Amino acid sequence: MDSLKATMMQALSGMKFQSERLDVTSQNISNADTPGYQRKMMMLDGAQTGAEAFKSARMMLDQTEGEQKYDPSHPMANDEGYVTMSNVSIVTEMADMREANRSYEANLNSYQQARSMYKSLLDILRR
DSSP: OHHHHHHHHHHHHHHHHHHHHHHHHHHHHHTTTSTTOOOEEEEOOTTOOTHHHHHTOEEEEOOOOOOEEEOTTSTTOOTTSEEEOOOOOHHHHHHHHHHHHHHHHHHHHHHHHHHHHHHHHHHHHHO
C-alpha cells in the first residue's frame, strides 16, 4: 500500500508543479508587451528525484535580452532613445502552456489510477 500512496503523492506534487507552471506562463503572456519585463520560468532541482524534485522547484528569470526598440519619447528610453522590450515570446509561452497542461493531465490520470487500485485493494481486504 505504501507504493500506491507514494504514487499518489508524486502525482499530487506533479500536478501542483504544473499548476504553478501554468500560472507563471499566464503571467508571462499578460506581460508580453510590458517594456523591460523578463520572462519567468519554473525550474526543477536536477539533484532531486520523485516528489522531492517538484517540492524544490523554484522560479527563475530568463536572462535573455529583450528587443531594443527606438522610441525616444518613451519614459523608459535610455540616453540613445532605445527601450528594452520584454523577452517573452507568445509562441514559446503557448507551447509551454500546452506542455504543462498535458503533464498535469498525465499526473491526474496517474493519481486516479492509483486511487482506483487503492480502492480495489480495500474492497478485497473487506471481504
